[in-house]
Amino acid sequence: MPLIVMSGIPGSGKTKRAQEIYKHFTEMGKKVIIINEESLLIDKNEGYKDSLQEKMTRGTQKAAIERNLSKDTVVISDSLNYIKGYRYELYCIARAAGTRLLLVYCDTPKESASKWNLEREDQSPSAAFSEKLAQELTFRFEVPNPKNRWDSPLFTLEPQHSLPYELLYKTLFEVQELRPNFATQAQTLSPANFVHELEKITQEITNVVSDALQSSMVGDEIKVPGSNKRVIIHSKLSLSELRTQRRQFFKFAQLHPPQPNQIADSFVDFLNTSAS
Numbered sequence: 493m494p495l496i497v498m499s500g501i502p503g504s505g506k507t508k509r510a511q512e513i514y515k516h517f518t519e520m521g522k523k524v525i526i527i528n529e530e531s532l533l534i535d536k537n538e539g540y541k542d543s544l545q546e547k548m549t550r551g552t553q554k555a556a557i558e559r560n561l562s563k564d565t566v567v568i569s570d571s572l573n574y575i576k577g578y579r580y581e582l583y584c585i586a587r588a589a590g591t592r593l594l595l596v597y598c599d600t601p602k603e604s605a606s607k608w609n610l611e612r613e614d615q616s617p618s619a620a621f622s623e624k625l626a627q628e629l630t631f632r633f634e635v636p637n638p639k640n641r642w643d644s645p646l647f648t649l650e651p652q653h654s655l656p657y658e659l660l661y662k663t664l665f666e667v668q669e670l671r672p673n674f675a676t677q678a679q680t681l682s683p684a685n686f687v688h689e690l691e692k693i694t695q696e697i698t699n700v701v702s703d704a705l706q707s708s709m710v711g712d713e714i715k716v717p718g719s720n721k722r723v724i725i726h727s728k729l730s731l732s733e734l735r736t737q738r739r740q741f742f743k744f745a746q747l748h749p750p751q752p753n754q755i756a757d758s759f760v761d762f763l764n765t766s767a768s
């Protein structure tokens with residue numbers, strides 16, 4: 493069953509919308525689960541206070557999403573989901589689970605969201621982001637773009653809009669599910685040949701990306717050999733980072749070997765998820 497990814501700046505009304513969606517589909521007899529900081533007992537001001545904590549928060553959320561995505565459960569990721577690379581990871585999780593994904597973007601003006609964040613009904617310290625942290629997260633927010641396949645289909649909701657339940661239903665339940673991107677037939681290689689392939693393919697991709705880095709901007713998508721996926725240039729990607737990523741992927745792929753015809757795709761996914 494599908495994954496609904498909420499996205500929006502702090503206080504933009506994501507939880508309120510998520511609860512409305514929850515109520516609507518539960519009343520239709522669907523099993524729905526909301527995953528957010530509250531359900532995972534994460535204090536928002538602790539969980540986003542620096543990049544390390546934030547990485548752990550996202551890791552916890554991702555694991556909970558993966559655990560709960562199943563044939564009969566609609567999972568709602570009710571969180572900021574504000575980093576493009578992280579939304580891409582969620583897309584990969586949905587794809588691997590053979591399930592559909594859609595995005596609900598709460599496009600609330602900054603002034604209203606900031607006011608709603610501070611004037612919550614729930615005044616407990618963990619319920620709201622501090623004003624400073626809310627401003628920082630709002631500043632860093634990467635607005636979903638429906639041209640990216642991981643941000644699509646995208647439902648953008650301004651505060652005055654009502655939820656398009658019928659369209660959500662059709663998108664979630666009546667269109668074909670995403671197919672896992674695995675080879676239909678398993679291929680085998682001897683360990684030595686596997687390492688050779690790994691070496692060759694990752695080197696080719698690294699060469700193309702390092703050439704492209706000279707003239708690319710953050711957000712550009714680079715076409716690489718052997719994969720239909722594209723490497724997204726993110727702010728942390730430099731030549732040395734690229735080499736580090738390749739080394740790490742090398743170790744990772746030997747522990748969790750992809751199918752030989754999936755090496756290029758896996759490496760692209762690996763590079764793209766290293767942004768977050």
Ligand SMILES: Nc1ncnc2c1ncn2[C@@H]1O[C@H](COP(=O)(O)OP(=O)(O)OP(=O)(O)O)[C@@H](O)[C@H]1O
Nearest residue numbers: 501502503504505506507508608609611612613651
């Ligand atoms: N359309 C709206 N009009 C007025 N108040 C709203 C609206 N939507 C949400 N609120 C109020 O704003 C506050 C924040 O809403 P909510 O928790 O849904 O936002 P959020 O985006 O999930 O926040 P966070 O980013 O902290 O998780 C709540 O008190 C909620 O009742």
